[in-house]
Amino acid sequence: MSQTAQTVREDGIISSVSGPVVTARDLDARMNDVVYVGDEGLMGEVIEIEGDTTTIQVYEETSGISPGEPVESTGEPLSVDLGPGLLDTIYDGVQRPLDVLEDKMGSPYLDRGVDAPGIELDKEWEFEPEVEEGDVVETGDVVGIVEETITIDHKVMVPPDYEGGEVVAVESGSFTVDETVVELDNGEEVQMRQEWPVREARPTVEKKTPRTPLVSGQRILDGLFPIAKGGTAAIPGPFGSGKTVTQHQLAKYADADIIIYVGCGERGNEMTEVIDDFPELEDPSTGNPLMARTSLIANTSNMPVAARESCVYTGITIAEFYRDMGYDVALMADSTSRWAEAMREISSRLEEMPGEEGYPAYLAARLSQFYERAGYFENVNGTEGSVSAIGAVSPPGGDFSEPVTQNTLRIVKTFWALDADLAERRHFPSINWNESYSLYKDQLDPWFQDEVADDWPEKRQWAVDVLDEETELQEIVQLVGKDALPEDQQLTLEVARYLREAYLQQNAFHPVDTYCPPEKTYLMLTTIQTFNDEAFDALEAGVPVDEIIDIDAAPNINRIGVQEDYEEYVDELKSEITEQLRSLY
Ligand code: ADP
Numbered sequence: 001m002s003q004t005a006q007t008v009r010e011d012g013i014i015s016s017v018s019g020p021v022v023t024a025r026d027l028d029a030r031m032n033d034v035v036y037v038g039d040e041g042l043m044g045e046v047i048e049i050e051g052d053t054t055t056i057q058v059y060e061e062t063s064g065i066s067p068g069e070p071v072e073s074t075g076e077p078l079s080v081d082l083g084p085g086l087l088d089t090i091y092d093g094v095q096r097p098l099d100v101l102e103d104k105m106g107s108p109y110l111d112r113g114v115d116a117p118g119i120e121l122d123k124e125w126e127f128e129p130e131v132e133e134g135d136v137v138e139t140g141d142v143v144g145i146v147e148e149t150i151t152i153d154h155k156v157m158v159p160p161d162y163e164g165g166e167v168v169a170v171e172s173g174s175f176t177v178d179e180t181v182v183e184l185d186n187g188e189e190v191q192m193r194q195e196w197p198v199r200e201a202r203p204t205v206e207k208k209t210p211r212t213p214l215v216s217g218q219r220i221l222d223g224l225f226p227i228a229k230g231g232t233a234a235i236p237g238p239f240g241s242g243k244t245v246t247q248h249q250l251a252k253y254a255d256a257d258i259i260i261y262v263g264c265g266e267r268g269n270e271m272t273e274v275i276d277d278f279p280e281l282e283d284p285s286t287g288n289p290l291m292a293r294t295s296l297i298a299n300t301s302n303m304p305v306a307a308r309e310s311c312v313y314t315g316i317t318i319a320e321f322y323r324d325m326g327y328d329v330a331l332m333a334d335s336t337s338r339w340a341e342a343m344r345e346i347s348s349r350l351e352e353m354p355g356e357e358g359y360p361a362y363l364a365a366r367l368s369q370f371y372e373r374a375g376y377f378e379n380v381n382g383t384e385g386s387v388s389a390i391g392a393v394s395p396p397g398g399d400f401s402e403p404v405t406q407n408t409l410r411i412v413k414t415f416w417a418l419d420a421d422l423a424e425r426r427h428f429p430s431i432n433w434n435e436s437y438s439l440y441k442d443q444l445d446p447w448f449q450d451e452v453a454d455d456w457p458e459k460r461q462w463a464v465d466v467l468d469e470e471t472e473l474q475e476i477v478q479l480v481g482k483d484a485l486p487e488d489q490q491l492t493l494e495v496a497r498y499l500r501e502a503y504l505q506q507n508a509f510h511p512v513d514t515y516c517p518p519e520k521t522y523l524m525l526t527t528i529q530t531f532n533d534e535a536f537d538a539l540e541a542g543v544p545v546d547e548i549i550d551i552d553a554a555p556n557i558n559r560i561g562v563q564e565d566y567e568e569y570v571d572e573l574k575s576e577i578t579e580q581l582r583s584l585y
Helices: 101-106 219-224 243-253 268-280 305-324 336-349 363-372 403-411 420-424 441-451 456-480 487-504 518-540 545-549 554-562 566-582
Strands: 012-018 021-025 033-037 042-050 053-058 070-077 079-082 089-091 125-129 136-138 142-147 153-157 164-170 173-175 180-184 189-191 194-197 206-208 232-236 258-264 294-299 328-334 375-378 384-393
Touching: 012 070, 021 033, 033 053, 042 305, 053 305, 079 305, 125 180, 142 164, 142 180, 194 305, 219 456, 219 487, 219 518, 232 243, 232 403, 243 258, 243 268, 243 328, 243 384, 258 268, 258 305, 258 336, 268 294, 294 305, 305 328, 305 336, 305 363, 305 384, 336 363, 336 384, 336 403, 363 384, 363 403, 384 403, 441 456, 456 487, 456 518, 487 518, 487 545, 487 554, 518 545, 518 554, 518 566, 554 566
Parallel strands: 089 294, 232 384, 258 294, 258 328, 328 384
Antiparallel strands: 012 021, 021 053, 033 042, 033 070, 042 053, 079 194, 125 142, 125 173, 136 164, 142 153, 164 180, 180 189, 206 375, 375 384
């Protein structure tokens, strides 16, 4: 968080304190200014000005501060520090680094009133210029590179609020983030550190139609409900249905360059799990530590509520910064319900007119402002980059009709509906294939056709049709039992069972099955289809359905997921299935 309190303004006086909401008199401040509240200088943000009364949401525990204490405005909006050092770091909701979060879990707050820069100010980085004296650079242009982590080259850019001009001096060597590395003829000086107000989207040239999938290595997602790079998705689900595991799988395996993980209002121990877990993990594509491409923002349920409100903005602003460098960024927010609850709490302290279920009337607007910042963009510097936003939603009691789920549904284009019944049956990931959808499917098909297989869309449609048919047949089975069905329908149920057990289920905790490349996803489907086609031929030739179902090879379909050398395995399995079924007639 920016520390620069450049303009010293007139102090105000606290007139009331209500939890995270403080009002002050006579404060010279504008909307969204960051202010320091009370003798301890707690950090807050102006959220309402009426006459000479200013309302402030305070990002820290307010117990102990009282009316009469001073309030001072920095004259600056809530901003994040952007520059090398954002990755491989864990922050709280207002971008204060939590070096040892575990320690903080005992006493969950940083010392009150402590402001900490978002990036290390005294660390030196090796700056390699990409421009020479005499070059003309414009706003957003890359002027040099810093190896930020083993995986990520950090592009040092001319800040968005600069005009740009001719380079008159450029340095190479070791610099701190505040030292000037490039000087322009108009007097502008470029440093590695930039600041950006979190509630404002960073500028771009154009939002484009996304056409590349964010490959997740999760079969049901890539295969049936894909999200695009630059897309939006929601994962709603009741407690215990697998939201966190799904988000973690995405953070580990999604083929994004950068991952921003916003742990928002979840219980402290869940976040501790992430924090313990992530630094141990390897990036499957490079073998480097996963943290080398990750920034974690941790705002647990025991941290102050207002900081929870701001944490998603901090996250998306950092995401946009890396997008500007031309990277594909995936942001996970877990959970947007806790974020909405923070809004609700602050709104009720403000005594605003409540909307549905006590949420403020602007809930829908806030949610859409957040998801709108996702997208596949042409950047100001001519590169292309994306921010994909994936929000977990935790509806109380798993009831999807509540306002946060409903408003999210209207905005996002991918919906992965987690299902308590499936979770109870230990069907994981417990994503309900009847309720989930992706509006990106068609626009991503050409990519899958080019990269994986020409008949990718047909194969998917076949699987969807079989699963739909199964849903219908299950209703009859409930009434009359399976044996009352004609043989061809019994066979369809068997094929659907393999689709469910082999294809849709995937064990996040199995070393091989945890990640399934699209090629394997495809081959698994073709194997099940081979079984289907050969089985129906056998049925037509007069073989009884029980004999067909009973062939030795068929159950091995459920073992494809755990095969490392899956190509060979699938080839053999297809031949065995074919041979065994043909031998029956
Ligand atoms: P939520 O965040 O919705 O409360 P979790 O993500 O913590 O739920 O999931 C609850 C449990 O379900 C996990 O601890 C795990 O045992 C199981 N689970 C969820 N998803 C999977 C998966 N893909 N593979 C295996 N087990 C899973």
